[in-house]
Amino acid sequence: MNNLLNSYFVKTHKLEISITIIAVVLFLIYFLGAPHVFTRFPIYRAFMQSMPFFGIIAISATFVVTLGEIDLSFPSIVGITSLIFGIIMTSTDGNFFIAFILATSLGMFAGLVNGLLVTKIGIPSIVATIGTLFFWRGLVNVISQGSGIAIVDVADGTWHHMIFVEKLFGKIPMQFIWFIVLTGLMQWVYRYHKFGNHIHFVGDNKASAQMMGINVDNVKIIAFVQLGFFSALAGIFTMYEMLYFWPTQGEGLMLTTLAAVFVGGTSVFGGKGTIFGTFIGVLIIGSLESGIVALGLSGFYVKFINGLMITVAVTVYALIQRRKN
Amino acid sequence: MAEELLKLQNIYKNFGNVKVLKDVNIKINKGEVVALIGDNGAGKSTLIKVITGVHSPNSGKVFFKEKEVQIKSVAQSRKMGIEAVYQERALCDQQELYRNIFAGREITNSFGFLDIKKQRKEAEKILRDYIGFTSKAITVDSQVMGLSGGEKQGVAFGRSLYFNSDLIVLDEPTMGLSIQETEKVLNFVKGLKNENKSAIFIDHNIIHVYGAADRFIILDRGEVVGEFNKEDISREELVQKMIQLHESGKIKVED
Numbered sequence: 029m030n031n032l033l034n035s036y037f038v039k040t041h042k043l044e045i046s047i048t049i050i051a052v053v054l055f056l057i058y059f060l061g062a063p064h065v066f067t068r069f070p071i072y073r074a075f076m077q078s079m080p081f082f083g084i085i086a087i088s089a090t091f092v093v094t095l096g097e098i099d100l101s102f103p104s105i106v107g108i109t110s111l112i113f114g115i116i117m118t119s120t121d122g123n124f125f126i127a128f129i130l131a132t133s134l135g136m137f138a139g140l141v142n143g144l145l146v147t148k149i150g151i152p153s154i155v156a157t158i159g160t161l162f163f164w165r166g167l168v169n170v171i172s173q174g175s176g177i178a179i180v181d182v183a184d185g186t187w188h189h190m191i192f193v194e195k196l197f198g199k200i201p202m203q204f205i206w207f208i209v210l211t212g213l214m215q216w217v218y219r220y221h222k223f224g225n226h227i228h229f230v231g232d233n234k235a236s237a238q239m240m241g242i243n244v245d246n247v248k249i250i251a252f253v254q255l256g257f258f259s260a261l262a263g264i265f266t267m268y269e270m271l272y273f274w275p276t277q278g279e280g281l282m283l284t285t286l287a288a289v290f291v292g293g294t295s296v297f298g299g300k301g302t303i304f305g306t307f308i309g310v311l312i313i314g315s316l317e318s319g320i321v322a323l324g325l326s327g328f329y330v331k332f333i334n335g336l337m338i339t340v341a342v343t344v345y346a347l348i349q350r351r352k353n
Numbered sequence: 354m355a356e357e358l359l360k361l362q363n364i365y366k367n368f369g370n371v372k373v374l375k376d377v378n379i380k381i382n383k384g385e386v387v388a389l390i391g392d393n394g395a396g397k398s399t400l401i402k403v404i405t406g407v408h409s410p411n412s413g414k415v416f417f418k419e420k421e422v423q424i425k426s427v428a429q430s431r432k433m434g435i436e437a438v439y440q441e442r443a444l445c446d447q448q449e450l451y452r453n454i455f456a457g458r459e460i461t462n463s464f465g466f467l468d469i470k471k472q473r474k475e476a477e478k479i480l481r482d483y484i485g486f487t488s489k490a491i492t493v494d495s496q497v498m499g500l501s502g503g504e505k506q507g508v509a510f511g512r513s514l515y516f517n518s519d520l521i522v523l524d525e526p527t528m529g530l531s532i533q534e535t536e537k538v539l540n541f542v543k544g545l546k547n548e549n550k551s552a553i554f555i556d557h558n559i560i561h562v563y564g565a566a567d568r569f570i571i572l573d574r575g576e577v578v579g580e581f582n583k584e585d586i587s588r589e590e591l592v593q594k595m596i597q598l599h600e601s602g603k604i605k606v607e608d
Contacts, residue, residue: 040494222465229456232445239407239439241427241457299447 042348043293047308050341054312054319062322069199071318076200079314080207081266082281083307086288087214088258090306091224091251092153093289095231096298097146099252101157102259102285104164105138106278109260111168114177114273122182132260138164139256143249165279172275180271192268203265210258215303227251232299287334288313291341295349312337355382357419358551359404359435359520364413366399373399374410375575381520384549386542388562391572392599397555400572401522404553405437406430418519428457436518438526443509444497451476451493454512475515483511503534510541521545523554527561539565559595563588573598 038045059066085102092099109131116127138160145156183189193203218224226247229237238244259278267273292309294301316337317330359381366374373396381387389397402408403415406424415422417433424430427437437443444453451473460468460475476493484507490499497505506526513521523542527535542565545552556562562569563583569591571579579594586594 036494216466220467220469222459222461222467225452225456225459225467228448228452229445232447236439236443236445237456239405239427239437239443240445241431243426299445 043345044302044304044308046344046348047291047293047305047312047341051308051312054315058315058319058322062319062324065318065322071322073199073201074318075311075315076204077269079310080201080203081262081269082285082288083207083310083314084210084258084262084265085255085281086285086292086306086310087211087303088255089285090214090289090292090294090301090303091218091227092255093286093294093296094218094227094298094301095248095251096296097153097248097251098286099142099153099157099255100282101138101142101160101164102255103278103281104161104168105135105256105259106263106266106281107168107275108138108164109135110263110267110273110277111172111177111275113260113264113267114179115171117179117182118177122186124186124188128264131264132257135256135258135260135263136253137256138259139253140249142256143252146252147245147248168275172273174275176275177273178271179267179273183268183271189268192265203269206265211303211307218301218303223247223250228299230298231301284313287338291338293341293345295345296342300349355385357381358383358385358417359553360416360419361400361403362414362416364400364403364410364415366396366403366408366410373575374403377413377572377575377577379570379577381551381553383519383551384546385568386546386552386554386566387568387570388566389553389555389570389572390557390559390562390595394574395572396575397572398524401437401524401553401555404430404520405435405522431458431516431518434517434519435522436513436516436520437522437524438506438509438513439524444505446498447496449494449496450480450491450508453497454479454508454515458516479511479515480508483514484508501534502529503531503537506530506534506538510538519550521550521552523552523556525555525557527556527558535561559592560588563591571595571598 055066065071085106089099089102112134113127113131116123116130120126142153142157142160145151145160146153149156191202192206193201195201196205218227226237226242229240229242230244230247234244262281263278266277288309289306290296290309291312292302292305292307294305313334316334317327320329320333321327357380361377361379364374364377365372377396377400379387389400391397399408403410404424406427406429409423409425415424417435422433424433424435430437445456448456451469454476455472460471462468473493480491480493491504497508500508526538526542530538539561542552542554546567554562554566567583569579569581569583569586570577571581571594578598581591581594
């Protein structure tokens with residue numbers, strides 16, 4: 029046992045192991061407390077259906093958080109890109125390619141604006157992205173004049189609807205498959221690509237990274253741009269699931285998404301993080317609401333327990349970090 | 354006549370209204386170790402950052418191996434053969450050693466993915482052959498935060514040797530080191546000469562500088578105010594010059 033605890037893998041993956049244990053315990057509680065719900069498939073299908081919408085953004089946001097930065101504007105980027113997607117789909121009689129390219133380009137543009145404000149103008153990201161949070165949502169309201177857009181006529185039953193949100197073998201929602209694939213891909217980039225490597229160095233110590241020849245500004249800008257892209261993508265997934273755009277789309281995403289990243293163990297101080305941890309964080313945060321209700325507690329407990337989870341998790345990580353130093 | 358490696362001509366550098374470097378002219382030959390001395394704020398750090406590509410000068414010319422160059426980035430100066438060893442800030446604390454050694458010039462495939470196996474192998478070689486780490490506690494997978502000041506400095510040196518640079522720039526290489534560690538660092542600097550490599554270093558401690566350098570360049574408020582070869586000046590005289598400079602703001606040029 030002692031050997032196991034001292035092994036290289038355990039030593040280097042303390043965070044991942046802690047978060048996995050927390051998730052297993054949580055699901056055990058669900059399982060024992062509400063066996064009638066958690067021994068059946070539908071609850072898992074519901075999870076697989078709903079988690080990817082914020083999960084995809086959480087994975088992508090892990091890059092920005094590892095930089096020691098934050099982006100609060102992504103809920104509004106989801107809003108504006110979904111709106112554009114809806115407008116183009118309906119006005120081109122369902123031209124998926126044009127709608128997809130324009131919506132994701134707009135997402136990347138919004139990310140670029142954030143990146144430039146942070147690096148070239150020098151506004152702290154928490155402030156800059158509060159500005160763009162209001163800006164893009166405001167633009168959504170102005171353009172949509174408060175009304176929604178139905179894309180059911182141009183999207184339902186199409187091949188793109190099928191590959192985005194229909195059920196594989198009639199059981200597994202496609203968005204979950206995409207979510208798993210993207211998580212794997214992003215984990216690979218995060219740990220084994222030059223870009224991911226630079227993210228870690230810039231987040232760890234900006235001045236050192238600069239002296240080692242890393243272009244700090246470019247790394248930050250690209251991080252915000254990819255988050256813009258994935259926010260747009262998450263918006264498109266949501267559009268296909270709901271077949272409808274509504275002007276507040278994306279607004280509920282902020283806290284769950286960032287909570288998943290922090291519960292997942294990515295350091296608020298930058299320089300350290302894990303995509304796997306964020307993935308588990310998504311499973312935890314995404315299951316809390318249904319889990320709590322299934323356990324027989326009233327819905328009023330959801331936020332309370334959510335808050336408890338986040339506070340306990342970040343405290344544990346801070347303590348692990350402190351012991352290391 | 355010694356072969357010239359680096360020459361700076363009429364270098365000016367301002368940060369806003371502050372003139373940090375004023376008409377600086379210096380030359381470094383192959384196989385020569387030059388010490389840059391001066392008080393805080395004399396412009397030493399800025400000068401070496403101009404050489405390593407962190408800052409661009411506002412005006413002036415830079416020659417490397419007798420060709421005029423414009424050093425626009427750290428990556429470019431490294432490619433030319435200039436390697437910097439910065440005290441403390443040389444490495445990122447939470448990242449593994451093998452990642453630190455290759456930061457900014459990772460070994461990758463054509464898609465930009467890291468060749469982790471090769472990086473670890475080469476890092477292992479650097480630790481063993483160039484630095485002489487024998488401790489089992491330090492491996493290529495160690496995070497930098499567990500290392501002592503001297504060990505960090507050693508890693509930075511090992512890195513510069515591995516990349517086979519012609520000019521090694523050392524920023525306060527002995528600051529915060531124990532006596533034995535300082536000795537190691539100075540031996541390293543002396544060893545560079547045997548390989549016909551050059552070094553330029555900043556140090557507050559004149560005693561360290563004196564032992565390791567061939568030539569001393571004294572900076573004061575952005576200007577070169579004195580330049581001495583080791584044969585021409587004893588340690589005591591050098592100390593006297595610095596005290597003089599400190600008190601009167603001038604160096605007496607006598608004899």
